[in-house]
Amino acid sequence: MTGSVTFTPTIADHVAAQRLxxxxxxxxxxxxxxxxxxxxxxxxxxxxxxxxxxxxxxxxxxxxxxxxxxxxxxxxxxxxxxxxxxxxxxxxxxxxxQQPTLLSETNWHWSDDSIVASSAAGSSIVRLPELHRWLIGKASIVLLPQDRMLLILPRRVLTDDQARDIEDTLGRFARKTRRA
Known part of the structure; x- marks a missing residue:
């Protein structure tokens, strides 16, 4: 399934993702x-x-x-x-x-083969079979294309259907052995 969401992350969103x-x-x-x-x-x-x-x-x-x-x-x-x-x-x-663009408007688009996250800070295309790890918490969904790079998606910006869809997509298409 495909989906997209546009949001502006807050400091609280980044804190929740870092703590996760x-x-x-x-x-x-x-x-x-x-x-x-x-x-x-x-x-x-x-x-x-x-x-x-x-x-x-x-x-x-x-x-x-x-x-x-x-x-x-x-x-x-x-x-x-x-x-x-x-x-x-x-x-x-x-x-x-140090990098104010981290709090700029961010667009996430996902499909069965990749997730694209783009903002003023840059763009990341993550092919799901190559995704290193992902984390699902109460406040955030965090993708880790590598050990120290976090792409955050706050749950507050997702509808229940979107949250289920992205979790199901990650579960079906990303490497299951790397789920954290």
Whole structure:
């Protein structure tokens, strides 16, 4: 099926798309394995701290001081992710000041073989079989022709039928193994 939509993206649209991309990066298998291992280490540290406190009558402060290291890395990782989440709006504002055309009127046209996005910032033709990845969130549909290039389509500009159509088109014609 084919469709098209014209819209002017806002800073909030870019923030939602960037955050969707950020969250999707945490769902990668290597990151998931890392988080599981760090969670297990933190659980072991908590168990050791509890055991020392209860069985050996060690003060909680001493038990924490001796066994806190396995919990530092997961907490630091979580802290860095939260910091990244909070920094997205500022990054988007800086990006829009550096390249104001990112907030210019944008046209999207899609068909069964490609998606064309054009604005004052430039044009992109993405052949669906060659699409690297795509993300579907509550506020945005994001295409990634490559790892660091995002094409955003805010859901607020789509009718329900258009949203279903573009999602179905992506599901049928883009490489399914790359869907995030």
């Amino acid at each position: 991309w950020l969250v999707s990066s945490l769902r990668r298998p290597l990151i998931i394995c890392f988080l599981i291992i760090m969670g297990l280490l933190a659980a072991v540290a908590i168990a050791v701290i509890a055991a020392e406190t209860l069985m050996n009558h060690v003060t909680l402060g001493r038990a924490l001081a001796e066994n806190i290291w396995p919990m530092v890395f997961p907490l630091a990782f979580i802290g860095l992710q939260v910091l990244g989440w909070w920094r997205v709006p500022g990054s988007v504002r800086r990006m829009s000041k």
